[in-house]
Amino acid sequence: NQEVGTLQPVGEVDLPAGVPLFVDAAAAVGHTTVPGRWDALAASAHKWGGPAGVGVLAVRRSTRWTNPFPGDDGLDLLGGFANVPGALAAAAALQAVVAEREEVAARQFRLVERIRTAAAALPDTEVVGDPVARLPHLVTFSCLYVGGDEIVSELARRGYGVASGSACTASTLEPSHVLAAMGALTHGNLRVSLERDTTEEQVVGFCAALTDAVAEIRGRAGLG
Known part of the structure; x- marks a missing residue:
């Protein structure tokens, strides 16, 4: 998927x-x-x-x-x-x-696992999809009380490009019909896809930026 x-x-x-x-x-x-x-x-x-x-x-x-x-x-x-x-x-x-698929996939799987762990540690955040039977380079999660457009903009300001919803419909900023059909949280959805040359340092930086961005957005709404 x-x-x-x-x-x-x-x-x-x-x-x-x-x-x-x-x-x-x-x-x-x-x-x-x-x-x-x-x-x-x-x-x-x-x-x-x-x-x-x-x-x-x-x-x-x-x-x-x-x-x-x-x-x-x-x-x-x-x-x-x-x-x-x-x-x-x-x-x-x-x-x-x-x-070189096996080598790259193994590295990406570990990096995505790091993102999944960081996202799951955020309050009111749901990581979607099978944690094991999954693609090595892709992760989706949703943050309650955070708008998809807001988090995309905040992460872009920090130097990280992500999508809200599927790659095909990210520009519409409409709730994902896929997540809705799964019964998953659709609010504040982020889809992160790693490049082949994405480094561990970049992932560590992204996880820190994600934590800060979510806290900042929720703080502006009086929820932090």
Whole structure:
């Protein structure tokens, strides 16, 4: 799940014969091993350091599928030309990150655990998602009595860029429908995603900035 980081048990899904399984693996590809039990899979190259705007759709040969896009017979000009440079760059970037994925994932997992611990120590704060079966680089938590836009701004002022809600809807600053469906706290939600080269020093600084920012916002509201 690319909002809370929980790894879904795709390999355990038991569907009737002939029913295909489509997997949105945008947050997982390049960061963790994707279980082989799927019929069609979607991913996004910029998630693993590839070019922005390049998407990947993998369909197994045994899966019945009809191409919804313009034909590729060379006669349909509406289809345009294949983005060969983009595809090659996406593939090269994926090969590079997979080669060192285990080492990077282990380091990111430890760093995210540090953020989870710091967030959980804040009063009236809920860390969302499975603490173990999760993506190594992603963490989501919500702070009561703190507006999502306020905490994003305060952390940005301190030099840290985070999102409120999912990455797809952060600009709307609307409550996350994903968190609401999970029955989780939606107020003051933060989504933190680590880069491959994020250091321990940066995470320590972020945790301190988070504690100060939450205390400052609550203090302004007379809650500190």
